[in-house]
Structure formats: structure tokens, C-alpha cells
Amino acid sequence: MKALFRTSLVSLSFLLAVAFAGLPEAHAQVSVAPTTVVMENRNPFGEFIVANQSAAPQEVRISFQFGYPRSDEKGEIYMEYEDVAQGEPRDLGERVRAFPRAFVLPPGEQQTVRLMVSPDADAVDGVYWSRIVTTSNPRDEDVETRQVQEGVGARIAFQIRHVTTVLFKQGDAHTGVDVHGLEANIEDDELVILADLERTGNAPFIGRSHLRIFDDAGEVVLESEQNVSLYFELLRRLTASVEDLAPGDYRAELEFRAGQRDIARADRISMDPVSAEIGFQIPER
Missing domain, CATH: 2.60.40.2360 (Intracellular proteinase inhibitor BsuPI)
Incomplete structure (x- = not known):
């Protein structure tokens, strides 16, 4: 089960996609920037932008997941989402919220997503974090594959997930x-x-x-x-x-x-x- 949560990193930011032969390139043109949002207790607000560069309206959902990079014995990096006990004290958890959390993004448009971190009087100094998971899929253009035999049809829905980072500085951080x-x-x-x-x-x-x-x-x-x-x-x-x-x-x-x-x-x-x-x-x- 643990292997299902391991994903190779190309940077602190990475893209998980389900790819099918023959899909139009436009389906994958949803972008997120910046890849890291930094906030602090003196100003617990931040934002990022989701842009739809495809030709289809995109349904977008924002969620959060705690995780951090780890490595195997060969130095290959993967994101750890399951065995995270070591880092749980630094999990932003439900303190971080996004506005809006779900929306439909028309072709060629962009949406500013605002973040807010709730105060925690018991939080010790340091940096807390979470992964921002931005999931998108075409609203009206699911990809269909059909089997000729017996006229059976199947509809395949696909999603693109951008996983970026929110860092929150509490007090003195070093x-x-x-x-x-x-x-x-x-x-x-x-x-x-x-x-x-x-x-x-x-x-x-x-x-x-x-x-x-x-x-x-x-x-x-x-x-x-x-x-x-x-x-x-x-x-x-x-x-x-x-x-x-x-x-x-x-x-x-x-x-x-x-x-x-x-x-x-x-x-x-x-x-x-x-x-x-x-x-x-x-x-x-």
C-alpha cells in the first residue's frame, strides 16, 4: 500500500497525470503558480493562481495533504504521505483553508485562490506546512473509448493533479x-x-x-x-x-x-x- 503513495519528484513541485494515447494536448493545459506559497503569523494570508489554457471548461477542486520528501537507499526522492509521524507536529492540518475550494474555470481564464491560516495559541516557533492539491478535469469533455464488439461503450474520466506547497512561519524560524x-x-x-x-x-x-x-x-x-x-x-x-x-x-x-x-x-x-x-x-x- 505504501508504494501507492510514492511519487518521483522533479522539484519541491510535481505533476501527477493520467495519460491516455490520443488525448488532445489541450486537456493538460491547466497550470498553478507559484509552486510555493509562504505565509507567517503576522500576515496569515496568501494566494496562488490557477490558469486554464485549454479549450474546455475545467472543474477545479482544492484540497490539502500533509507530506514531505524522503529518499530510498539509491538517493531517489519520493513524496511520503503515509508514514508521516516524524513530521506530524508540523502539519498545518485544518488550520489552512482555501477560498474558493471548488470552481469551474472557463477556457483562457484564471482564478485567484486565497489561503488563510487560523491562529494557534499553542503553536511553537518554526515552520508548518501542507501540500496544496489542485485537481482539475474537463467539465463537458470526458474521453470515451468504445469496444466495437457487442457495441459496448465505456467512458473514461481523467484528472490532473498539481501538488504544490504552503509554508507557514510561526515566530522565530531558522x-x-x-x-x-x-x-x-x-x-x-x-x-x-x-x-x-x-x-x-x-x-x-x-x-x-x-x-x-x-x-x-x-x-x-x-x-x-x-x-x-x-x-x-x-x-x-x-x-x-x-x-x-x-x-x-x-x-x-x-x-x-x-x-x-x-x-x-x-x-x-x-x-x-x-x-x-x-x-x-x-x-x-
């Missing part, structure tokens, strides 16, 4: 990253780094990893950057192509910085950069 270890391997001209990470403080680390690769002369020969969202512990898999680098000895430096581009600077939880490094070798090809 975060940090502990790097417990790095492992580096070369796999098919790709550097694969497994970083054993643990969040410190009372708030998730929503930031970036900045990778620099140095040659044996100490010159930077490659740089790359990836978003990293760390809520508790995580084995994070980070990759970079090294196909253009000559065989030899190298050093990888990994630095973690707070902030992602879809979060306003004023909403970011700052921290001092944290770095770690590891040596590796590119073998003869």
Missing part, C-alpha cells in the same frame, strides 16, 4: 544543513554524488546545491546547481555530466545555500552556506 557524508562515483560519463543530509533548526531547508569541480591544478572546470528541499533526513542524489573532462583526479565541492528562485527573498529563511568536498577520479575511456 534552518541549516548537516552534511554527514559524501560518496562520489562515475556512471556512464556522469558524476553521481550521494549526499547524506540532515536538516537542523525548526524549519525546512528550501534552497540550492552548488557543485564545483576542480582539476588537479585547483582550477574550476565545471559548475552546476540544483534545487534541494530538506525537511528532515535525506540521501540526496546529485549528478553532473563529465563527458567533456579528461581522465584524471578531481575534487568536487558541494555548497548548500538558502533560497530558490520561486520564493521571494523576503520570504526566504536565511542561513550561512554549508559546504563539503570529496575527491574522485575519471578513468580512462
